[in-house]
Amino acid sequence: MAREPELVTLYRNSAEAGDAAAQFNLGEIYRLGSRVPRDLKEAVKWLNRAAAQGHSQAARSLEQLAAQGVDVTPAPGDPAPKPRAQSLDELLDSLKPAEGTEGDGGVDEPLRALEPDPDPLYEDEAVEDVDALKAAAGTGDAGAQVALGNAYRLGKGVAEDHGEAVKWYTLAAKAGDARGQYSLAVMYDLGLGLRQSNAEAMRWYLAAAQAGDAGAQFNLGNMIRLGRGCAADPSVAAQWFKKAAAGGDASALFALGTLYESGIGLAQDEAMAVDLYRQAADKGEASAQFNLANMLRQGRGAEADMAESANYCQRAAEQGLAQAQFNFGLMLSAGLGVAKDSIAAAHWFRQAAAAGEPRAQYHLAMLHERGDGVRKDAKAATEWLRKAAAAGDPQAQYDLGLMRLTGDGAPRDEAEAVRLFRAAAEAGHALARYNLGVLYATGQGIAKDEVEAHLWLELAANSGETAVAEPARKGAAQLAARIGPEGLADSATRLSQRKPGVQA
Known part of the structure; x- marks a missing residue:
């Protein structure tokens, strides 16, 4: 019997320990027949276990399998996967600012x-x-x-x-x-x-x-x-x-x-900020309309009012402010303060995406993948995903990295997968940090480097993602025992020399 590839073994060990990220990766390996014979039954088992812990990408893969006629019913004793629809909290989290802005999405x-x-x-x-x-x-x-x-x-x-x-x-x-x-x-x-x-x-x-x-x-x-x-x-x-x-x-x-x-x-005064934004917004200042929409959505400086928030967000979007177009698309997709309308949401995502907003490009890719408000088009989904990744969206970089690693939806290229995981990891993406650590540990797509692997697993363990923290911590501990005090000192030195955004 052929020996199982080291990367698969690492994922299996973490998956059996309950790590959702590893369960997803192992499920994808079996779904695609990457490094092991294709086995949809095993794929469904591991994807269901990951989805049961709220892993949205695992849920998406299960949806794709179901659309192909594959039975994705959880095995007896396994929990049912959580629904992939965004909760209100998840949606509001998506409305966080683009990198480089202050406040919650504020210009x-x-x-x-x-x-x-x-x-x-x-x-x-x-x-x-x-x-x-x-x-x-x-x-x-x-x-x-x-x-x-x-x-x-x-x-x-x-x-x-x-x-x-x-x-x-x-x-x-x-x-x-x-x-x-x-x-x-x-x-x-x-x-x-x-x-x-x-x-x-x-x-x-x-x-x-x-x-x-x-x-x-x-x-x-x-x-x-x-x-x-x-x-x-x-x-x-x-x-x-x-x-x-x-x-x-x-x-x-x-x-x-x-x-x-x-x-x-000036002394902070959110009520005064709301009043000033409102005055400017009513004079047609798009950035003020956008900031006012954010404050009204959060209930900062005034009582929360989703309908009024959506109104001002739409006004800013209609003036061409890409961040507002993206946020208004999110509000339409979830029916926050406005009637739910997936077609209109797709329109605003497209407007923002065309203006170069990376998060909108990523969302548009997901809409094309599902056929939600737009035609289902795998080619268009991949193209928008590439654009979002090139524009610096960490989730897009991570998703595209998985595609490159597995050969699903894009030509397999392990070196390119490493590059994409690194870009997402440096932006703080926990799963990308974890996967990058695993690839360094196994030498997949890059020269094997256990010190660098330890560094990225430590960063993953401290990224604040519960599903990633424990397996990353265990992996880092295993590597620590192998690289010894000298390697640990080297890992710490490398971390201290990295740019501030890559610190734990």
């Missing part, structure tokens, strides 16, 4: 289109009567100078010429015109028609801000908040945001809300 970076507004008194002349505008600007009319600068900047009625725009903005700015000062600051800020200079941008924003220009007050506050051209000082930034917000500037209302929500630069 916290104040952004403004740095566009000089045309002077309404001269807006028509900028297009229809450039000669008259030039004549007025030549007499020292600051409003005409700003409008002529706009014409040159935008190429309206004249050939686009940023250098000429700077010339006319400068004349108006030096004459004390706040719009000219603001417009010149923008040119310095963006480096249009002259060398980019934070110092000069700040100088002219300050002049316009002191004259009461709300756009300049906001942009000045934003530069101070981010430390562009000066030391970062959120408390000073907040004062400029307050001045701009007092004039009803939507971007400033939103920015001020982020400071109250986070307690950065």
